[in-house]
Amino acid sequence: MSSKLFQPDSCNRRNFLTAAGVLVVGSLFSCSKINDKSQRVSEKQLSIPTEMITMRIRVGKIRNKDGFELDGDHVLLTRDGWKLFSSNSNFTESPDQVMWVHNKETHTMIMVEKIKRCAGKISMHPRRDVSPHAFDIVVHVPMEEYLPGVIAGELYSHWHLTTFAAQAVAARSYATAQHLQRKETSYYDVSDGPSSQVFLGDVTLDVAHRAVKDTQGVLLTWNNTVVPSYYSACCGGIAAAASDAISSSYLHNIPPLYGREGADVCTSLNVHQWKVKRPHESVKKRLSKWSRSLSSNPLNQLGSIESIIPTKTSKRGRPKSFEIIDSKKNQHEITAKQLVRAMNTNYPTISEPTPKVRSSCLVASRLGSDIEFRGVGMGHGVGLCQYGAQVLAGQKMSWESILEWYYPKALVLSVS
Numbered sequence: 001m002s003s004k005l006f007q008p009d010s011c012n013r014r015n016f017l018t019a020a021g022v023l024v025v026g027s028l029f030s031c032s033k034i035n036d037k038s039q040r041v042s043e044k045q046l047s048i049p050t051e052m053i054t055m056r057i058r059v060g061k062i063r064n065k066d067g068f069e070l071d072g073d074h075v076l077l078t079r080d081g082w083k084l085f086s087s088n089s090n091f092t093e094s095p096d097q098v099m100w101v102h103n104k105e106t107h108t109m110i111m112v113e114k115i116k117r118c119a120g121k122i123s124m125h126p127r128r129d130v131s132p133h134a135f136d137i138v139v140h141v142p143m144e145e146y147l148p149g150v151i152a153g154e155l156y157s158h159w160h161l162t163t164f165a166a167q168a169v170a171a172r173s174y175a176t177a178q179h180l181q182r183k184e185t186s187y188y189d190v191s192d193g194p195s196s197q198v199f200l201g202d203v204t205l206d207v208a209h210r211a212v213k214d215t216q217g218v219l220l221t222w223n224n225t226v227v228p229s230y231y232s233a234c235c236g237g238i239a240a241a242a243s244d245a246i247s248s249s250y251l252h253n254i255p256p257l258y259g260r261e262g263a264d265v266c267t268s269l270n271v272h273q274w275k276v277k278r279p280h281e282s283v284k285k286r287l288s289k290w291s292r293s294l295s296s297n298p299l300n301q302l303g304s305i306e307s308i309i310p311t312k313t314s315k316r317g318r319p320k321s322f323e324i325i326d327s328k329k330n331q332h333e334i335t336a337k338q339l340v341r342a343m344n345t346n347y348p349t350i351s352e353p354t355p356k357v358r359s360s361c362l363v364a365s366r367l368g369s370d371i372e373f374r375g376v377g378m379g380h381g382v383g384l385c386q387y388g389a390q391v392l393a394g395q396k397m398s399w400e401s402i403l404e405w406y407y408p409k410a411l412v413l414s415v416s
């Protein structure tokens with residue numbers, strides 16, 4: 001798989017500018033390939049905020065009748081309403097049945113699957129659409145207090161301060177974009193797991209706190225809007241475009257999210273390559289199961305699989321779709337995202353999806369009774385590549401230059 005170079009648009013002005021500590025304003029440039037209407041909507045929705053944002057993080061989904069424990073008190077939701085095994089006067093119920101807990105230095109939440117400790121207000125939102133006793137737990141944390149718990153969860157603690165700083169800016173920009181998109185339509189901005197970005201809660205890791213402080217208020221922007229700066233563990237050497245790997249939203253049709261040109265430095269690390277074997281029967285069952293959820297492209301007639309090869313590729317050279325060729329020489333097409341999801345989803349009737357297929361940058365072939373997947377990268381491959389950033393930091397590149405490397409044409413702004 002080789003990377004293909006291309007010219008994404010007609011922009012030629014050098015428009016990445018490091019301005020930490022200085023607010024840079026003014027129109028930078030216009031690009032002929034960006035849809036004007038989309039750009040106007042994007043500008044309105046993702047305008048650079050002038051005040052500190054308080055993030056709303058969903059840290060718990062209570063779906064059983066046992067509720068959870070908060071600061072030593074037990075909290076349940078019954079058909080009749082909230083039930084608190086406590087005399088804690090900090091609880092208040094709002095008219096829309098949302099339960100609030102007032103500020104406290106640090107809350108301890110004990111749920112079935114995890115324990116979370118963090119400071120900030122807490123709100124609990126009934127999910128009657130799921131069941132009478134279901135509710136979500138949301139913590140409200142100012143952005144700069146939220147970020148150390150994100151980057152401490154996203155990176156290895158022994159990695160360079162510079163890597164943490166680049167990651168802090170990416171995480172802040174991503175979180176800000178999520179907040180701006182969801183503030184009018186949802187009671188939370190992000191969850192605390194890898195489907196948005198990891199949030200460990202309160203952490204003591206010094207390098208994480210230093211990185212957030214060193215980059216305080218710094219955002220990645222493009223054309224006076226916040227860049228939804230996705231990032232992943234490893235791009236495998238070939239950057240993905242957000243419009244291919246995340247969604248075709250107009251918010252993703254901006255140069256910083258097209259993906260950088262040329263091979264990334266993560267290819268110097270063994271970790272960028274992987275090989276996974278899965279039993280042929282399990283792969284076939286998974287593809288058949290997945291195809292049932294689609295309106296077209298049924299794979300339940302699939303014969304014995306011979307190979308899975310990329311058909312369409314992105315401008316940078318990452319697979320966008322695959323052709324599955326069976327022993328009868330039938331050809332079935334599936335998108336790259338669908339293939340990875342089909343391989344990694346937990347289905348009760350099929351053996352566990354381990355080891356995981358780590359990215360969609362792969363080829364697969366029959367090897368006896370197995371299918372062998374060979375690929376590069378971990379995750380979607382859009383934006384900052386965490387392993388690559390660590391390599392660049394080791395080469396003494398600044399965090400501003402690392403961001404320039406992974407988000408072409410973005411502008412670094414300090415809005416604090």
Ligand SMILES: [Zn+2]
Pocket residue numbers: 234235236237238264265266267385387388
């Ligand atoms: Zn990379």
